[in-house]
């Protein structure tokens with residue numbers, strides 16, 4: 228079984244633990260300081276399998292940065308009649324207008340401010356906040372765009388603010404992603420359901436006979452009332468459970484795949500999340516504006532001098548903007564790598580380890596397609612979950628990608644090649660030629676946020692240990708991007724998970740790639756697998772940290 232400790236046991240302690248955690252988050256309690264646990268001290272990676280009878284301590288793994296989930300995941304409550312669809316926020320009836328008088332033109336480097344009034348389907352003003360609006364300032368003929376800031380005043384009014392970063396035409400666009408009532412559905416599901424999907428585990432006996440059972444992040448969600456098999460990652464303590472197969476032993480688990488999407492919504496929930504009211508553009512409230520440069524001949528972009536891109540930079544809001552299809556970071560001098568030679572020159576002598584989901588695999592694919600001499604070595608790999616490798620022998624470049632482990636939704640994949648992120652990081656020496664890129668989030672929207680928080684706690688400890696043994700290792704975190712709008716995967720979930728990602732790594736010397744903002748700035752439809760233009764900019768930003776000057 229490689230990296231897992233296997234045990235078959237009852238699960239009373241775990242049930243109590245999970246209920247306790249959920250109770251803590253949703254009833255606005257916090258742990259007293261005295262029991263906020265510190266991250267476990269780094270320990271050498273151990274890959275041996277052994278039987279364990281100790282009960283898992285769920286609380287031991289949440290470091291202080293992640294312990295106050297109530298605070299980190301704060302979102303206004305949605306009061307009112309939960310069954311009255313017409314009382315939910317309407318994208319058609321909600322309006323926005325300029326905060327001040329309209330001007331003939333606006334100064335580059337300034338701000339445009341607007342006020343948004345949310346209304347329900349009867350046209351009545353909303354009196355509480357919690358709607359998920361997304362605002363953009365677009366420069367369509369300049370292929371420009373920047374996310375606007377949306378401040379929820381929690382009384383049905385929202386303040387919008389857009390930095391004016393390029394000279395020329397610009398146009399505000401506001402979308403209602405989910406009404407506050409739809410967010411309420413998502414919140415309830417996170418609170419009440421331990422999982423909205425399940426998985427399959429494939430066991431193989433000595434004669435090749437197979438048994439298939441349901442697996443999940445907690446014992447109850449394996450659908451069995453009988454005993455379960457528990458798999459505990461030796462390096463990180465991460466847990467996974469399968470129903471015990473009818474005859475085969477727990478340690479004969481060889482395969483993993485996604486299972487079903489579970490039915491978790493009522494018809495009323497579905498009405499609130501229906502396409503008719505989801506991700507809908509509000510009626511135009513502000514005429515296109517003209518942004519003028521300070522003096523003729525000056526720069527047409529409002530970019531003050533920025534430091535080279537290095538890990539540990541303070542976050543900016545917004546983190547950047549597009550102009551002529553190029554993403555300009557506002558926190559550091561991001562660079563473009565538009566030729567094959569510039570990419571090769573930057574990556575020369577580096578080993579890049581990408582560990583994450585398919586949105587990160589897009590980076591690997593982009594590099595491998597863009598640079599013909601970067602040869603993929605994945606002939607025998609199961610493509611979907613990897614591990615993938617590409618090499619460039621004349622420049623000494625190695626590019627790895629592998630899927631993060633459970634709870635990956637995938638076609639059937641060997642369990643042996645599903646390594647936990649913590650385990651992979653524990654096996655890296657690190658150093659100035661090592662680049663680690665992590666990209667997680669999309670597969671964690673289907674469980675309560677504690678599951679992701681606990682996973683991040685283990686990864687955080689592994690990153691801290693890696694940076695402690697080799698401080699010159701470059702660690703880059705790709706935040707989760709926009710895309711899904713359903714009860715299983717929604718931008719609202721992703722927004723929340725990104726808060727956990729930021730918090731988990733905030734005080735470590737890592738770099739962030741703001742994929743959320745990079746996928747919410749242009750007038751292109753949201754896609755969980757963004758188009759080439761966006762992936763190119765994400766990879767260019769990664770390369771800006773590898774080669775800051």
Ligand SMILES: *[C@@H]1O[C@H](CO)[C@@H](O)[C@H](O)[C@H]1NC(C)=O
Nearest residue numbers: 257258259260295297298299
């Ligand atoms: C957790 O967050 C809540 C809400 O912001 C706050 O009132 C509380 O003091 C925080 N608890 C700790 C232990 O930081």
Ligand SMILES: *[C@@H]1O[C@H](CO)[C@@H](O)[C@H](O)[C@H]1NC(C)=O
Nearest residue numbers: 352353354380381382383384
């Ligand atoms: C909403 O709250 C803001 C800030 O407290 C206030 O200025 C505004 O008048 C309020 N709007 C309504 C409609 O109550």
